[in-house]
Amino acid sequence: MDLGIAGKRALVAAASHGLGKAAAMELAREGARLVICSRDQAAIESAAEEIRAATNTEVLPVVADVTQVPDIERLIDHAMARFGGIDILVTNAGGPPATTFATTPPEAWHTAFDLTLMSAVNLCRALVPQMRQRQWGRIIFITSITVKQPSGNLLLSNVIRTAITGLSKSLSNEFATDNVLVNSVLPGYTFTERMSELSEAQAQTRGVSKDQIIAEWVQQIPMRRLGKPEELGALIAFLASERASYITGAAIQVDGGYIKGIY
Numbered sequence: 001m002d003l004g005i006a007g008k009r010a011l012v013a014a015a016s017h018g019l020g021k022a023a024a025m026e027l028a029r030e031g032a033r034l035v036i037c038s039r040d041q042a043a044i045e046s047a048a049e050e051i052r053a054a055t056n057t058e059v060l061p062v063v064a065d066v067t068q069v070p071d072i073e074r075l076i077d078h079a080m081a082r083f084g085g086i087d088i089l090v091t092n093a094g095g096p097p098a099t100t101f102a103t104t105p106p107e108a109w110h111t112a113f114d115l116t117l118m119s120a121v122n123l124c125r126a127l128v129p130q131m132r133q134r135q136w137g138r139i140i141f142i143t144s145i146t147v148k149q150p151s152g153n154l155l156l157s158n159v160i161r162t163a164i165t166g167l168s169k170s171l172s173n174e175f176a177t178d179n180v181l182v183n184s185v186l187p188g189y190t191f192t193e194r195m196s197e198l199s200e201a202q203a204q205t206r207g208v209s210k211d212q213i214i215a216e217w218v219q220q221i222p223m224r225r226l227g228k229p230e231e232l233g234a235l236i237a238f239l240a241s242e243r244a245s246y247i248t249g250a251a252i253q254v255d256g257g258y259i260k261g262i263y
Contacts, residue, residue, distance in 0.1 A: 188255025
């Protein structure tokens with residue numbers, strides 16, 4: 001299937017590894033030109049080299065902290081200088097730490113707010129105007145299954161990522177007539193460094209092994225396995241495409257059937 005995005009310009013945040021990198025790789029496989037960012041220079045340059053080698057696509061790696069507005073401005077400046085604009089935005093950021101209400105200090109709320117929500121808001125503020133002017137744009141927010149089925153020990157993710165779902169739906173309504181389509185994707189238990197960190201945190205809290213935590217997760221998934229980053233990346237590439245021209249305002253889980261609710 002030709003997704004119709006060859007030559008489009010995509011920006012993927014936090015793309016040095018994990019889900020962001022998988023999204024960037026799948027967009028590159030479809031011929032999109034990429035701007036990718038991370039706070040880690042060595043990691044983002046390594047990711048860029050890997051994507052170029054696998055896809056022969058033009059990739060611009062930029063060191064940027066998406067919690068910092070000046071960094072976002074510099075990131076957009078680099079994108080504009082190289083490609084003249086951005087057609088596809090994939091927002092992403094490292095997840096907040098695993099906490100409960102009782103163990104969450106006040107400052108952690110502010111950190112999670114800036115990391116998870118405001119990074120997405122500020123990227124959209126920078127790029128939506130040019131998408132509207134061109135009458136074509138795609139925005140995909142990477143959130144989590146916790147927006148539909150909250151996790152007991154991921155309070156900050158439950159709350160802040162749900163706010164992104166509200167943002168996604170609001171933008172989709174506001175800009176649909178400009179052909180700027182906005183959706184969110186909800187990864188479930190996926191084999192990434194983030195999952196490794198969460199399993200380690202739970203293991204320490206409960207005094208059990210990390211392998212036991214992962215095995216318990218797998219038992220809750222009807223498919224009886226963790227997801228692969230590229231499985232989420234494939235959905236992101238589709239939502240960014242011309243083939244998804246009548247999909248906006250959706251929040252789609254990629255979870256092997258983990259979420260038990262109908263909606």
